[in-house]
Amino acid sequence: MSTEDQLAPRSLAAALRARDDASLAALLRARPDLITPVPTDLTQLATRAGTRASVVRALERLDRFALQTAEALAVADDPATYDELLGLMAGDARDPAVVQALPGALAALREQALVWGAADRLHLVRTARELLAPSPQHPSPTGLGPSVREATAGMSPGRIQEIVAAAGLPSTHDSVSAVAALTALFGHRKKMAALLAEAPADSLDVLERLVWGPPYGQVTHDPAARLRWLLDRGLLLPTAPGTVVLPREVALHLREGRAHRAPDPVPPAVAPVAAHRPQVVDATAAGQAYTALATVEELLKDWDEGGPAVLRAGGLSVRDLKRTAVALDVSEPVAAFWVELAYAAGLLASDGEADERYAATPEYDEWLERPPAERWAQLAQTWLAATRTSGVVGGRDLKERALAALGPGLDRSAAPEVRHRVLTLLAGLPEGASPDAEALLARLRWERPLRGPQSAQAGDEDLRSRLARWTLMEAEMLGVTGRGALSAHGRALLGAPAPAEPAPAPEAAHDAPAGPGDKLPAHHRPAVPDPGHLSPPEQAVATASAVRLLAPLLPEPLDHVLLQADLTAVAPGPLRRPLADVLNVLADVESKGGATVYRFTPGSVRRALDAGRSASDLHAFLAEHARTPVPQPLAYLIDDVARRHGHLRVGAASAYVRCDDDAVLNEILADKRAAVLRLRRLAPTVLAAQADPATLLDGLRAMGFAPAAESAEGDVLITRAHAHRTPPRTAPEPVPDGPPVPDATLLTAAIRAIRAGDLAATAPRKPTEDAAPLAPGELPRTSSAETLATVQAAVLTGEALWIGYVNAEGTASQRVIAPVRVEGGFVTAYDHTADEVRTYPLHRITGVAELADD
Numbered sequence: 001m002s003t004e005d006q007l008a009p010r011s012l013a014a015a016l017r018a019r020d021d022a023s024l025a026a027l028l029r030a031r032p033d034l035i036t037p038v039p040t041d042l043t044q045l046a047t048r049a050g051t052r053a054s055v056v057r058a059l060e061r062l063d064r065f066a067l068q069t070a071e072a073l074a075v076a077d078d079p080a081t082y083d084e085l086l087g088l089m090a091g092d093a094r095d096p097a098v099v100q101a102l103p104g105a106l107a108a109l110r111e112q113a114l115v116w117g118a119a120d121r122l123h124l125v126r127t128a129r130e131l132l133a134p135s136p137q138h139p140s141p142t143g144l145g146p147s148v149r150e151a152t153a154g155m156s157p158g159r160i161q162e163i164v165a166a167a168g169l170p171s172t173h174d175s176v177s178a179v180a181a182l183t184a185l186f187g188h189r190k191k192m193a194a195l196l197a198e199a200p201a202d203s204l205d206v207l208e209r210l211v212w213g214p215p216y217g218q219v220t221h222d223p224a225a226r227l228r229w230l231l232d233r234g235l236l237l238p239t240a241p242g243t244v245v246l247p248r249e250v251a252l253h254l255r256e257g258r259a260h261r262a263p264d265p266v267p268p269a270v271a272p273v274a275a276h277r278p279q280v281v282d283a284t285a286a287g288q289a290y291t292a293l294a295t296v297e298e299l300l301k302d303w304d305e306g307g308p309a310v311l312r313a314g315g316l317s318v319r320d321l322k323r324t325a326v327a328l329d330v331s332e333p334v335a336a337f338w339v340e341l342a343y344a345a346g347l348l349a350s351d352g353e354a355d356e357r358y359a360a361t362p363e364y365d366e367w368l369e370r371p372p373a374e375r376w377a378q379l380a381q382t383w384l385a386a387t388r389t390s391g392v393v394g395g396r397d398l399k400e401r402a403l404a405a406l407g408p409g410l411d412r413s414a415a416p417e418v419r420h421r422v423l424t425l426l427a428g429l430p431e432g433a434s435p436d437a438e439a440l441l442a443r444l445r446w447e448r449p450l451r452g453p454q455s456a457q458a459g460d461e462d463l464r465s466r467l468a469r470w471t472l473m474e475a476e477m478l479g480v481t482g483r484g485a486l487s488a489h490g491r492a493l494l495g496a497p498a499p500a501e502p503a504p505a506p507e508a509a510h511d512a513p514a515g516p517g518d519k520l521p522a523h524h525r526p527a528v529p530d531p532g533h534l535s536p537p538e539q540a541v542a543t544a545s546a547v548r549l550l551a552p553l554l555p556e557p558l559d560h561v562l563l564q565a566d567l568t569a570v571a572p573g574p575l576r577r578p579l580a581d582v583l584n585v586l587a588d589v590e591s592k593g594g595a596t597v598y599r600f601t602p603g604s605v606r607r608a609l610d611a612g613r614s615a616s617d618l619h620a621f622l623a624e625h626a627r628t629p630v631p632q633p634l635a636y637l638i639d640d641v642a643r644r645h646g647h648l649r650v651g652a653a654s655a656y657v658r659c660d661d662d663a664v665l666n667e668i669l670a671d672k673r674a675a676v677l678r679l680r681r682l683a684p685t686v687l688a689a690q691a692d693p694a695t696l697l698d699g700l701r702a703m704g705f706a707p708a709a710e711s712a713e714g715d716v717l718i719t720r721a722h723a724h725r726t727p728p729r730t731a732p733e734p735v736p737d738g739p740p741v742p743d744a745t746l747l748t749a750a751i752r753a754i755r756a757g758d759l760a761a762t763a764p765r766k767p768t769e770d771a772a773p774l775a776p777g778e779l780p781r782t783s784s785a786e787t788l789a790t791v792q793a794a795v796l797t798g799e800a801l802w803i804g805y806v807n808a809e810g811t812a813s814q815r816v817i818a819p820v821r822v823e824g825g826f827v828t829a830y831d832h833t834a835d836e837v838r839t840y841p842l843h844r845i846t847g848v849a850e851l852a853d854d
Helices: 003-007 012-017 021-030 042-049 052-060 064-075 082-090 096-111 126-132 157-166 175-186 189-197 201-210 225-232 248-254 278-302 318-328 332-344 362-368 372-385 415-427 437-447 463-478 488-494 536-553 577-586 602-610 615-625 632-644 662-670 672-677 693-702 744-762 784-797
Strands: 216-218 237-240 243-245 272-275 348-350 358-360 433-435 562-564 568-571 588-591 596-599 649-651 655-658 679-683 686-689 801-806 812-823 826-831 836-841 845-850
Touching: 012 042, 021 096, 021 744, 042 052, 042 744, 052 126, 064 082, 064 096, 064 126, 064 437, 082 096, 157 175, 157 225, 175 189, 175 248, 189 248, 201 216, 201 225, 201 248, 278 318, 278 332, 278 372, 278 463, 278 488, 278 536, 318 332, 332 348, 332 372, 332 463, 362 372, 372 415, 372 463, 372 488, 372 536, 415 437, 415 463, 415 488, 433 437, 437 463, 488 536, 577 602, 577 615, 602 615, 602 632, 615 632, 649 693, 655 693, 662 679, 662 686, 672 693, 744 812, 784 801, 784 812, 784 845, 812 836
Parallel strands: none
Antiparallel strands: 216 243, 237 243, 272 433, 348 358, 562 568, 568 596, 588 596, 649 655, 655 686, 679 686, 801 812, 801 845, 812 826, 826 836
8 A cells, every 4th residue: 555545534524634733724714513512532523514404505605617516426426536536527538627727616516515525536525425426316417327237237138248248348247237338338439439320310309308417318118219219228227117327428419528518617797897986886875874774764753653453463464665765755565674674773663552553662762863974884785684574565475474664584694794795796897887787796606606496486486596685775775785786885884895896707717726636716716805794893894984984975854945936845954863853843745855845734733732842842943954035824823823833622521612702712613513522511611521531622623723732730731742662672683694603712712622633533552451442432430549650650651641521511532631730629730622721620530541552
């Protein structure tokens, strides 16, 4: 045996043992499920890496070419050489792009522990081979069928010899050698070409239909001559009554050695289709950011006194969503997006009352007090991390139940990853460049190809593609992008630096080493940081940078309006909060846009008077904040409403009306509209009603009067605007797509623990005459007297020991220690596995064993 063979790993655990810490960290970062919980040693890590659930997850996260490489290894011999794999991927013509990209794809498979072994002995982990290898129940994505050896496993020896003879091969003494000879024939290019040259044309047509899959076909009990010719020579082999299959070796010859019809080694380019000046993009995005803030404020202001009721199953009703869309002047899907965004940001929740309704949370009041750019940053960060997906509102879940806004079942774990990836691809383009949406979707499908047969109807898109389309639309509405291009503040929020020059062509971006090394291809090394992996301090810096860039682009709030003679006021921009709050009470919003138009009506002026303001207060307010003189019609309107306001007083008897002017009471009694109030005169200045005070107030106002409510003491009640708030609520937590990616601190600690456990598990022990050999992972067992004597002897000699130890929680582990002192039932020793001095209770040591001299 050569030295190289001796050094070659014989198992996945041995291959992992040969890795350095950086390589192990890359594995645990790529497959975080392997670290939950932390494995005790590398053998357990290898076992966990080969479980079905973990392998399936790892395969689903491969790009298309890496997955094609794994599929090719699944149909190759185990182990396979790099040259065999290259032949399956590049074909006889040795496609240069495939030759260049294959080492990088193989390195990606190695990094994720899906492939191990030297270049001349490549092993695909068994579970991955079982998932990807061809079978009648699960056809291979390559379209290849079983090998000759697999297809002839149940065939009689006589029939095999007949096939060998018909193929022009000499007969053999056993079936094994006959199958080997037939396999060698089908794998020999010149001999197979000569055999097929003798085939009838219609027989070749049959092979042509099966060559790219599916490889199975149906035959009758009396096959036609074209099929009989193929069956006699083993070019088609029976697998079941009435079913034949094209052997893998024959298909590979017809494919010129390629396992895939179209290998895809180069990721599709996301090239820009339109270019805008960066200043225009940033200004457009800032305008959208301002609109986003205004929309969220308008939504929650509309629900200020209690929003729509919560459905019994949770969420908004279809009718309430339509009303919200009308109030916001947007479509229903867009309204669902804003509602879900406010909910995810913790600004909106259910109040938890018996008659449960949605309302703003106390967090909303705190959010309003922050500068606009900071408020936008909170919304944008929430959107990036949220798993609740408004795009599925209106659809149905697996149980055919309707999905409602704010209801259950809207979480899609892949949403944050897709959003981050879409924005990262946009960040890789030159500043001001917007991509073609279809090219971007093609790139995403290359990076995460779908596996297995698709049950969706033609024209339907997979979830990731829909998430990507929604991301492009939502990023534009939120102001992360402008005119389809990533804005400067959006780029800063991702932590991505501005590109200094146009992105390289896809061929240059996919450079790979020429040999079967371990270097990853360039498309696995993004040019910008992965925004999903920013640490909290890095994210804080990125957010501060985004706020700093956006703040100058947002319009400054104004402290004035323009009054017009037609009882309207025009706000040429956003208003400062105190001015906006008072004006929203004093007037009704008539239109929105770049400028907001307010209209003064008797009802709106009465609303301000009901809130406790006097006519003089309103005149002073308008004079202070108007850049134009107060028009006479508006001054007359305020004075007229104020003169009549409170002339009538309504209190609780059931309810009563009193007025110093009995002529006004006579007018009320004579009005037919007052019949429903069931009024009667108690005194010249007092009327009693059967209705409650609120109904009486509304009825009199509908008749054109301006009554004021009064308390039991006779004082006028001031009905200030009431803002209904929920109790303190926490924002909904995103539903993660599997375990989170471990940070650097956790990775360092986990690798140290795994190395320590592996050192203890693999440390060579001295054999003992009376002790049976221990199974891997089994703790040593010795009596208390033997343990104490061995430890005391090790203190004198300074030798290291292998011990089994059970901690206070009952967790068992193996350790290598060098005892220093034994006293009081404790042993103090240098723990080689932990690289520090520790003290262990002797009663928790299950047993000890001496280490071998080497």
